[in-house]
Each structure stands twice: as C-alpha cells, then as structure tokens.
Amino acid sequence: MAEKGNGRLKLKSLRQISYTVKDIDKTVEAWNKYYDMGPWTYKENGGLDAKGRPWKIRMAFAYLDNVEIELVQCTEGRIFQSRFLDTWGEGIHHVGFLVDDVDKDTENLVKRGVTQFVYDPGKFSYLDAGGAGGAIFELIQKPKK
Numbered sequence: 001m002a003e004k005g006n007g008r009l010k011l012k013s014l015r016q017i018s019y020t021v022k023d024i025d026k027t028v029e030a031w032n033k034y035y036d037m038g039p040w041t042y043k044e045n046g047g048l049d050a051k052g053r054p055w056k057i058r059m060a061f062a063y064l065d066n067v068e069i070e071l072v073q074c075t076e077g078r079i080f081q082s083r084f085l086d087t088w089g090e091g092i093h094h095v096g097f098l099v100d101d102v103d104k105d106t107e108n109l110v111k112r113g114v115t116q117f118v119y120d121p122g123k124f125s126y127l128d129a130g131g132a133g134g135a136i137f138e139l140i141q142k143p144k145k
Contacts, residue, residue, distance in 0.1 A: 008112075009108065014097060017070070018092070022090055023073065024042075024058050040060045041062075045057050053078070057079055068096075081093050084134060093136060094135065094138045095137060096137075103122060114130070123141055124138055124140050126138050
C-alpha cells in the first residue's frame with residue numbers, strides 16, 4: 001500500500017526483491033545450503049526486443065513471508081538486467097512495492113522528475129530509485145479484491 005502526502009508517494013509495502021545473477025543454479029544451491037531458502041519455483045520467458053532481437057531468461061522464485069525473492073538470469077540476447085549486470089555486477093536489481101494505482105503513481109513520479117525505465121500500464125513500472133548503486137524501484141499494481 002502506498003500513501004500520498006504533500007503530492008509525494010510514500011511506499012509502505014515491500015513485495016519483491018529481485019537479483020540479477022549470472023547462474024541461477026549456483027545461486028539457488030548456495031542460498032539453500034547457507035540459508036535453507038526455498039522451495040524455489042522456476043519459470044522461463046522470452047520474446048523479441050523493440051529492435052526485433054530475440055531474448056530469453058530463466059527466473060527462480062522463493063518467498064520469505066509475503067516478500068517474493070526473484071532471481072533473473074539472461075540466457076540469450078540482452079534484457080533490462082543485462083546493462084545492470086555489465087555495470088554493477090550480480091546483486092539486487094530492484095525492489096518492488098505494491099501500490100493502489102500504478103498508472104497514476106508512475107505519472108506523478110515522472111512529472112516530478114523520476115526516470116522511468118520500463119512501464120506496462122495497469123501492471124508495473126520500473127523507476128530510478130535515485131542514489132548510488134543503480135538501484136531500481138518497481139511499482140506493482142495491487143491486485144483488485
């Protein structure tokens with residue numbers, strides 16, 4: 001849930017922590033060994049980028065209470081996380097927050113000068129978190145009841 005005060009968005013509900021990794025299998029193995037994290041579910045996705053080039057990714061998901069831990073590995077082509085990996089290396093790519101109205105919140109933040117990277121109306125938006133480390137905030141549309 002997000003609160004608005006003085007025209008600003010106040011984030012209140014962490015939903016996801018997403019890591020960009022070079023090798024999902026090695027990461028899952030280490031996190032299971034050291035932290036007993038899991039169970040993990042896996043998913044693959046792919047398509048064509050805006051220039052018609054193919055891309056593919058592997059994802060792995062685990063939950064800690066209500067927070068989703070997401071691992072993303074690019075297996076073909078270049079994706080949003082590829083530039084992050086090249087610049088910063090493996091690590092936290094973004095943190096995701098549930099919001100009541102992703103479209104309105106994204107529009108307001110962009111008007112205030114926040115850089116928008118990726119946006120899927122009604123679903124999610126990736127925005128520059130500001131500050132060091134290249135961190136990104138994802139606003140995730142809160143499910144309708």
